[in-house]
Amino acid sequence: MEKLKFAVVDLETTGHSPEKGDRIIQIAIMFIENGTLTNEYVRFVNPNQRIPVFIQELTDITNEEVENAPVFEEIAQEVYDLLDGWIFAAHNTNFDLTFLQKEFERCGVKRWKGKQIDTVELSKILYPSAVSYRLKELTEELGITLSSAHRADDDARATSSLLLRCIDKVKGLPEPTLTLLHKRSFTLKSDISLLFYLALVESRRVSDKTNLSLFRGIPFRQAERLQQLHPRKIAFPTTQEAKDQLLNQAYSTYESRNAQLQFMDAAWESLRTGTEIMVEVPTGIGKTISYLLPAAVHAIQTNKAVVVSTYTNHLADKIIAEEIHTVSTALSVPIHVVIIKGRSNYISLSKFAEMLLSGESTYDNTFTEMQLLVWLTETLTGDVNELNLSGGGMLYIDRIRKRNSRLAEDEKDIDYHQITLENCKYADLVITNHALLLSDGPSKKQIVDETSGLIVDEGHQLIHAAYKTNEIIFSYTNWKYVMGQIGSESDDQISRRIEKILVRKMWNRSRTRTGLSEAFESFSIAFDHAIQELSGSNSIQRGHLKGSRLHVALNEIPADQTKFQEVFQTMNNFIEKAIAYVSPLDHEIESLSSKEQAILAEWHYWINELRVKMSEWIELFLENGSEGTVWIEQDQRSVPGSLTVIKSPINSAEVIRKALESFILKERGIVWTSGTLSVKSDERFVARQLGVDSTVPVIKLLAPKHFYTGAQIFIIEDMPDIQQVAQAEYVEEVAEAIIQTVMVTEGRLFVLFTSQDMLNKTHELISDSGLLEDYALIAQGISSGSRYRLLKSFRQYEKAVLFGTNSFWEGVDVPGNSLTAIIVVRLPFSSPTEPVFKAKTAQLNRMGKNAFTSYALPEAILRLRQGFGRLIRSSSDTGFFIILDRRIETKSYGKKFLEALPDVPVKKVSLARMVHELNNCYNK
Numbered sequence: 052m053e054k055l056k057f058a059v060v061d062l063e064t065t066g067h068s069p070e071k072g073d074r075i076i077q078i079a080i081m082f083i084e085n086g087t088l089t090n091e092y093v094r095f096v097n098p099n100q101r102i103p104v105f106i107q108e109l110t111d112i113t114n115e116e117v118e119n120a121p122v123f124e125e126i127a128q129e130v131y132d133l134l135d136g137w138i139f140a141a142h143n144t145n146f147d148l149t150f151l152q153k154e155f156e157r158c159g160v161k162r163w164k165g166k167q168i169d170t171v172e173l174s175k176i177l178y179p180s181a182v183s184y185r186l187k188e189l190t191e192e193l194g195i196t197l198s199s200a201h202r203a204d205d206d207a208r209a210t211s212s213l214l215l216r217c218i219d220k221v222k223g224l225p226e227p228t229l230t231l232l233h234k235r236s237f238t239l240k241s242d243i244s245l246l247f248y249l250a251l252v253e254s255r256r257v258s259d260k261t262n263l264s265l266f267r268g269i270p271f272r273q274a275e276r277l278q279q280l281h282p283r284k285i286a287f288p289t290t291q292e293a294k295d296q297l298l299n300q301a302y303s304t305y306e307s308r309n310a311q312l313q314f315m316d317a318a319w320e321s322l323r324t325g326t327e328i329m330v331e332v333p334t335g336i337g338k339t340i341s342y343l344l345p346a347a348v349h350a351i352q353t354n355k356a357v358v359v360s361t362y363t364n365h366l367a368d369k370i371i372a373e374e375i376h377t378v379s380t381a382l383s384v385p386i387h388v389v390i391i392k393g394r395s396n397y398i399s400l401s402k403f404a405e406m407l408l409s410g411e412s413t414y415d416n417t418f419t420e421m422q423l424l425v426w427l428t429e430t431l432t433g434d435v436n437e438l439n440l441s442g443g444g445m446l447y448i449d450r451i452r453k454r455n456s457r458l459a460e461d462e463k464d465i466d467y468h469q470i471t472l473e474n475c476k477y478a479d480l481v482i483t484n485h486a487l488l489l490s491d492g493p494s495k496k497q498i499v500d501e502t503s504g505l506i507v508d509e510g511h512q513l514i515h516a517a518y519k520t521n522e523i524i525f526s527y528t529n530w531k532y533v534m535g536q537i538g539s540e541s542d543d544q545i546s547r548r549i550e551k552i553l554v555r556k557m558w559n560r561s562r563t564r565t566g567l568s569e570a571f572e573s574f575s576i577a578f579d580h581a582i583q584e585l586s587g588s589n590s591i592q593r594g595h596l597k598g599s600r601l602h603v604a605l606n607e608i609p610a611d612q613t614k615f616q617e618v619f620q621t622m623n624n625f626i627e628k629a630i631a632y633v634s635p636l637d638h639e640i641e642s643l644s645s646k647e648q649a650i651l652a653e654w655h656y657w658i659n660e661l662r663v664k665m666s667e668w669i670e671l672f673l674e675n676g677s678e679g680t681v682w683i684e685q686d687q688r689s690v691p692g693s694l695t696v697i698k699s700p701i702n703s704a705e706v707i708r709k710a711l712e713s714f715i716l717k718e719r720g721i722v723w724t725s726g727t728l729s730v731k732s733d734e735r736f737v738a739r740q741l742g743v744d745s746t747v748p749v750i751k752l753l754a755p756k757h758f759y760t761g762a763q764i765f766i767i768e769d770m771p772d773i774q775q776v777a778q779a780e781y782v783e784e785v786a787e788a789i790i791q792t793v794m795v796t797e798g799r800l801f802v803l804f805t806s807q808d809m810l811n812k813t814h815e816l817i818s819d820s821g822l823l824e825d826y827a828l829i830a831q832g833i834s835s836g837s838r839y840r841l842l843k844s845f846r847q848y849e850k851a852v853l854f855g856t857n858s859f860w861e862g863v864d865v866p867g868n869s870l871t872a873i874i875v876v877r878l879p880f881s882s883p884t885e886p887v888f889k890a891k892t893a894q895l896n897r898m899g900k901n902a903f904t905s906y907a908l909p910e911a912i913l914r915l916r917q918g919f920g921r922l923i924r925s926s927s928d929t930g931f932f933i934i935l936d937r938r939i940e941t942k943s944y945g946k947k948f949l950e951a952l953p954d955v956p957v958k959k960v961s962l963a964r965m966v967h968e969l970n971n972c973y974n975k
Contacts, residue, residue, distance in 0.1 A: 074098035079203035319345035333754035355503035408649035415443025433467025485516035680890035704742030761929030861917035
């Protein structure tokens with residue numbers, strides 16, 4: 052490995068397309084020999100054109116710096132000669148090498164030939180859990196110095212360090228892992244196979260000292276098993292002085308707050324007496340530690356864990372990372388904590404082993420297998436959410452998730468999910484998510500049976516989770532994908548591989564094969580006719596247009612029910628024939644090779660997937676009398692590919708109380724907590740949707756008086772009335788307000804929308820204007836990545852604006868000056884055509900209730916409160932809450948929104964006046 056010579060290259064250019072006239076403005080080459088950086092070549096290049104302003108901002112390279120530099124024609128041959136005979140490496144060779152080759156061609160220099168290593172591709176394999184593979188973020192995560200991102204010299208040095216770090220990691224992998232990686236590395240886009248080969252040769256020379264276990268030849272790190280802790284004597288602190296003393300041990304800057312101590316007492320009393328309470332806790336009083344501390348004491352005293360349910364897996368992980376050490380320090384005892392998620396969050400080692408044997412060789416599959424092989428040498432949880440995968444990678448992961456509790460004999464003592472469940476017996480705190488809490492199955496039953504209480508954090512989110520976890524979703528593209536896996540006649544597809552096994556065993560019968568093909572064709576035809584019935588209906592053409600996406604209730608479509616029945620009948624017939632087709636192999640499975648058994652297991656996997664889909668089909672299209680609302684979504688630009696049918700429950704309370712029945716019957720304490728559990732005009736609005744009995748108190752704690760002194764609310768008076776103007780006109784005014792606010796605050800703000808369509812149009816208008824080209828415009832639904840990744844990007848850029856829809860109104864935490872303002876584009880009412888909202892309001896109207904005042908208004912008020920809660924996270928924070936929707940001033944219900952917000956100054960001003968006031972604030 053040390054004998055390899057790398058030339059690590061980075062280019063800065065005027066743009067991405069040399070064909071359109073873009074040119075190099077800086078080139079850097081770092082030369083690595085014997086594992087050491089030995090030489091550097093760094094040159095500015097005159098592009099013979101002005102450098103675009105945004106490129107100057109990005110790279111900090113000015114026109115003056117390149118004015119006297121050589122043009123690339125003068126140094127092209129010199130650069131070629133320097134690279135000749137070296138392995139070309141770059142962080143995205145597809146850009147740097149491709150651009151360089153085009154420039155060589157333009158300058159009359161021959162095309163460079165040689166091996167190449169792409170550190171993006173390499174780092175994705177070796178660091179499969181990295182948050183981002185952009186050079187700046189990746190090097191920051193790995194602790195590699197990158198002084199000035201987007202300067203060729205600094206980027207090339209950082210890439211060199213990254214390459215050497217990757218090589219060291221390759222050399223440290225166990226021999227069986229290297230063997231499996233090397234075998235798969237020939238399908239990669241760069242010559243990474245060379246690294247795996249040399250590391251494998253070296254590994255075979257020395258004895259492998261790995262402490263990893265093997266499962267069917269796959270090295271993996273076993274999950275840790277908890278042991279029973281020695282008895283710990285501990286008492287809950289009953290006086291203020293005792294509580295302050297405990298928290299002083301945990302926090303060097305602890306400040307006593309009455310609300311925090313009141314919450315601790317309330318949580319303790321609920322757990323101790325087995326009663327239910329709801330506690331609305333203001334931001335900034337230390338809510339999490341306030342329930343974890345009494346929960347830990349109660350668990351230790353009863354020798355049974357307390358369950359803590361959070362809305363997201365990320366929040367569950369965050370509690371472990373940031374809070375548990377604090378609890379242990381405060382109580383001066385060790386605390387055992389287990390995070391448990393639904394079993395489909397965990398890898399099935401046996402399914403992965405089968406996939407490795409089955410031999411599918413697409414790039415996405417092979418690449419994901421390589422990532423998993425490295426990840427298994429590191430993970431202690433087996434939680435696939437740790438992985439950062441491509442879309443194709445997620446499809447692969449879906450095939451190796453743990454779907455049921457059955458375990459192979461050699462898997463029983465090592466299964467990650469099973470070990471996590473067993474660890475719950477020895478845990479003081481079991482951290483889970485709302486989805487698992489709402490589920491029904493042996494995992495949840497085991498958790499409930501062995502615990503002594505429940506704390507539901509972000510309790511109001513259980514309402515949304517109740518709808519989401521009980522949704523049934525039909526996706527045309529997903530169905531076609533599954534049908535393609537089992538029905539394709541291509542040589543590398545599963546049906547052909549099964550046929551080859553049957554031929555080898557002399558069990559292949561042409562009549563059986565023909566019958567199977569005819570059954571699949573009948574199923575496909577019936578399916579296509581049913582889809583035509585749905586997507587081609589005149590009713591759906593008249594459906595509600597949301598952007599270019601249509602929404603229409605299924606019961607509004609005059610569909611021919613016999614078409615849906617035919618799909619069920621032909622699908623059932625095909626499944627029966629598909630099972631019979633491989634029955635000779637099932638009966639003689641011991642006579643098959645390991646690879647053939649894996650192929651047979653994959654056949655059964657896809658048949659089971661079809662079985663699941665058949666059940667969904669029945670519930671969506673054939674059980675018309677079942678509870679819930681069913682609707683169709685379809686993008687008119689992509690028919691029928693975008694067709695989706697969704698069924699959701701209407702009544703969240705019934706779903707939630709059924710899920711919590713075992714806690715209630717066993718008289719275990721339940722503590723509901725959130726920053727928003729009530730509405731001033733309807734104290735029990737949230738409680739009713741959660742199904743909480745009217746006798747359960749809602750305790751509302753208050754923030755310290757000085758907590759919101761740094762906040763101001765602005766209502767912009769000269770915005771057009773959103774209900775009186777066309778959307779395009781309103782979007783123009785919104786874009787102008789955003790641009791002016793960003794320019795004076797220098798970014799660091801959220802723009803909150805209620806519609807993805809309006810977000811898209813506003814973002815497009817601002818981007819096209821070029822007025823904010825110096826800012827990172829991060830937009831949900833446009834910028835790639837999850838909510839968590841978008842938030843991380845927002846924190847990393849000093850000049851950033853984040854455009855978010857519903858999920859950014861709450862549950863995101865940006866403390867300090869990273870967030871200085873929030874712009875509310877419109878009051879957060881649900882769209883009246885949103886299917887669940889529409890069904891819910893229709894139900895209320897049938898009951899003789901006013902759906903607007905009893906549901907739509909309090910729901911919107913809660914969401915606005917949650918949005919405001921993003922702004923002020925501590926008493927030292929300052930920030931501006933800017934409302935563009937004038938209905939908060941002009942409508943009679945507007946004052947209810949303002950009454951629900953904290954008591955902070957409200958200013959009704961023009962946009963120009965607000966900008967002037969903000970400018971004065973920032974100048975101070």
